[in-house]
Amino acid sequence: MNGTGRYRHIRGIHCESACQCAILAAGGYQVAEEVVFGLDGGFGFAFFPATGNAPDIAVGKQAVLPLRAARLMGVDVAAHTPRSGAGLTALLESAPAVLTRVDLGLLPYWGLDGRSSFGGYFVNVVAGAGPETFEVSDPAFDDPVTVRDADLQAARSSRRSPPLNPDWKVYVFGAPRRTPQLPLVGPVAVRTLCREVLKPGSRNLGIPGLKLLAATAPTWPQSKRGEVEDVDLTGRVVRTDALARQLLHLGRQIELFGTGGGLFRPMIGRFLATMADSTGDARYATAAELFRESGTLWSNLGTALLAVATAAARDDLKPLVDAVADTARSAMDIEKRALTALSTV
Template structure:
């Protein structure tokens, strides 16, 4: 356990839950990342078509920073929108770290140079440095990184990935007041996620969002046309087909952009496994196995897109689109089975 009040950088699985775990650990409370992820209730699916041939956005969650886990743990979290580096540094003066939402594509250490954007990413800012820079704890990296004040401000204020823009949001955590009993609060979180994913009230979210991705992806060979700039997996600026950029971007969203691989599905499976143990109810474990199966489908798709999405002819790219639609249909069917079983479990009690 970390000494209370001292922030220690750690590599994580998912940016949002890993950052929360790092700050909680600085307060003397160690908690598994998948537990924070599951209790937060952000799991799901979001699909946001982009204008023109820009890459459409896929996220394996439906809520960004919902703060449900913090409430269950009795942790008060204050939200701020500091407009300047000085205001951000002032918040750091009273906390071991502040959790900051950013556009991942504008963080220099990711090497994307703004050509691929995602404004729902989180890092912990841990220190203001004397040379107009900040020390940043990015859970995707083994060590803390130094980001200039100007670059961090650009990442915090980016408008490059609507409707998922960071809007300068910053969170300061207070001390923990209680420890959640997973056997009691876990089933509540599961009930909420079933409702949110099966009947989200928006065609961009949950199962409706997956259906919308399938129908939209079918049109990508017509809508993603022409040559565009992108950054390849080695960080080199390249000229590429807009359809290739879309497929590579989807691969990154599934595997690289802070999901832990498999679009969060394996992470949810581990949470459900822990709920099964805490409640002594193996039915949660049965649904966990279905999410592991779904996770493997998403991982295979993501790794294929990362390996092949930047090369090949236009016909090769069209065949990859077929792979996208087939995989999303298959994963959706598996996830509907898992969610249906969990819903029935909740109804029986």
């Protein structure tokens, strides 16, 4: 039985959690996006230096679609790798939507023209919209969009964003079997989050990743050189300096690419505030306030990068480079305080 009639497009904040919320709602289960985000356990930080003058990648998470929230809700999730539109259509015969990983830069309606890639993005593919087209539910937009099959498959197969390539991955969700008791499962999720961000076992992730960004950013004036093509904030293709592209790309990662602004920090703050309400433990509220403070630092940086990077001359970009390193260090100190306190809750 085709379940597309039960699905309703929902605008959200974070691609993974918003898409999951829309699919869960189609199955009759309503849950706040920040709760799914917090229980999923993907929050943190990841930084991947790129070779040459390509933009380094910074992400406010360190696990891509961990699906822990789904498991806590008793939702069976099946992973597939269909390599064609026909394969996607076959999955939609028995599901209201298919959660689909894509390279955001290759989705035409984003207007990036493939010049800025991010392969850790997710949308819900809802149905075939007509010959060689699909209806895509992207939580960053008010309404569903129609995407040509060829463009969707290009976004699904992109190799432009290592190590965050989509690799054709899609996910089909079953119906929720239980409601998670937040006072019981929430503390476990928070302790896991603290452990994985404070001591992730990789220099690219968590607190070590923030240290790496703070150390790497000052080298950008030397490593990001030459004139390159990019897309400005209006979708216009421009020639720009590689350093300006790096700074603009980071600004997009912080504020525009599905974080809700502030690199997910305000969102995790809201989850922790919900934890404080559900458990009565004021320590969650204290940590929530610290993450709101960190989120303000990140948003201020992201806004400055978006406003100045493409318009400034190269010599005028040095203060922005310094601001990146300073923000990474300041945010790291705040977040370490919050996570260290939460790890004992």
